[in-house]
Amino acid sequence: MDGPEHVKIDDLPIRAELRGQSPYGAPQLTVPVQLNTNENPYPLPEPLVARIAERVAEAARHLNRYPDRDAVELREGLAAYLTRTSGHPLTREQVWAANGSNEVIQQLLQTFGGPGRSALGFEPSYQMHELISRGTGTRWIAGPRRADFTIDLDAAVAALAEHRPDVLFVCSPNNPTGTAVAAETVLRLYEAAQAVKPVLVVVDEAYVEFSHRESLLGLLTGRPLLVVTRTMSKAFGAAGLRLGYLAADPAVVDAVQLVRLPYHLSAVTQATALACLEHTDTLLGYVQRLKQERDRVVGALRALGLEVTDSDSNFVQFGVFEDPQAVWRALLDHGVLVRNNGVPGRLRVTAGTPEENDAFLAAVATVIKEL
Numbered sequence: 001m002d003g004p005e006h007v008k009i010d011d012l013p014i015r016a017e018l019r020g021q022s023p024y025g026a027p028q029l030t031v032p033v034q035l036n037t038n039e040n041p042y043p044l045p046e047p048l049v050a051r052i053a054e055r056v057a058e059a060a061r062h063l064n065r066y067p068d069r070d071a072v073e074l075r076e077g078l079a080a081y082l083t084r085t086s087g088h089p090l091t092r093e094q095v096w097a098a099n100g101s102n103e104v105i106q107q108l109l110q111t112f113g114g115p116g117r118s119a120l121g122f123e124p125s126y127q128m129h130e131l132i133s134r135g136t137g138t139r140w141i142a143g144p145r146r147a148d149f150t151i152d153l154d155a156a157v158a159a160l161a162e163h164r165p166d167v168l169f170v171c172s173p174n175n176p177t178g179t180a181v182a183a184e185t186v187l188r189l190y191e192a193a194q195a196v197k198p199v200l201v202v203v204d205e206a207y208v209e210f211s212h213r214e215s216l217l218g219l220l221t222g223r224p225l226l227v228v229t230r231t232m233s234k235a236f237g238a239a240g241l242r243l244g245y246l247a248a249d250p251a252v253v254d255a256v257q258l259v260r261l262p263y264h265l266s267a268v269t270q271a272t273a274l275a276c277l278e279h280t281d282t283l284l285g286y287v288q289r290l291k292q293e294r295d296r297v298v299g300a301l302r303a304l305g306l307e308v309t310d311s312d313s314n315f316v317q318f319g320v321f322e323d324p325q326a327v328w329r330a331l332l333d334h335g336v337l338v339r340n341n342g343v344p345g346r347l348r349v350t351a352g353t354p355e356e357n358d359a360f361l362a363a364v365a366t367v368i369k370e371l
Helices: 046-060 072-086 100-112 128-136 153-164 185-196 250-256 266-279 280-303 323-334 356-371
Strands: 094-099 118-122 138-144 168-172 200-204 226-229 242-245 315-319 346-350
Touching: 046 094, 046 280, 072 153, 072 266, 072 280, 094 100, 094 138, 094 250, 100 128, 100 168, 100 200, 100 226, 100 250, 118 128, 118 153, 128 138, 128 168, 138 153, 138 226, 153 185, 153 346, 168 185, 200 315, 242 250, 266 280, 280 315, 280 356, 323 346
Parallel strands: 118 138, 118 168, 168 200, 200 226
Antiparallel strands: 094 242, 226 242, 315 346
């Protein structure tokens, strides 16, 4: 007996701007060395695992009740972390948290973007800026970058004047290239944007703990339409937690709460994040190891004759290959999974443990000899 006939996605009455699109995501393959999703390779230390268990157990005793809707204790902890690590005082009223920085970005676009409004970002950059813009009905505009993947300031200012976006995204360090943006560039972009009309400027600092540069949090003072977004997925080694947050003027924090879902952060998520904040010194120690490994990978790839983009992230963009997909497949055949982001001629590799990086570099050396 034949089973039911299923329709295809294009047969459904989905929104026109979603037709023909593909969901975001990297291949999930079981291989010995997985360096394709910018995860922190170090598992959480056992004392932190034990502390998470304690906090979650306490939260479990009250799961019959809704969680703290405003995540007050968590926001206080995040504000204290940002203050201590950046040197710029922040309060709970300036911080907001959600399920990953992607939900933070979604809430910002729901509030400041939407139908009839637009967002501009400089490509190649984090693809979710475009995808979430599209998902919220916000028109996406691709701004220019130079050949070395830095922002062409004059061209960027001209694009702001031409397109008059409602939201501007600046990714620093930038994913997938790893390039950081100077504070002077962000200031110029902010001023140029506001000269046209009120524009929300979002600085995505998901990888800033790995940067050679300081955070741009210090630019928030006196700039009510500047937002800095962060995540606990990378530096905190808590990708499975899904906790992102922003720092901004208190009015922006108030504004995004107009669109947040009720009780959007579970009690378990809040308890786990608070436990992680208690162990920031240990976790940031892992970050220092990864920065050293990242720099070692950059040097080794250049020694092999490859072109490597300067990196302020926990990943490295390298090339240039005539057929990057063929190189990706060859590395996979050697048990190493990296990322093909679609940047012409280039691939991206996450900084792993010393052993993982050694395996990757050995595979690259073998593969390029075969090209």
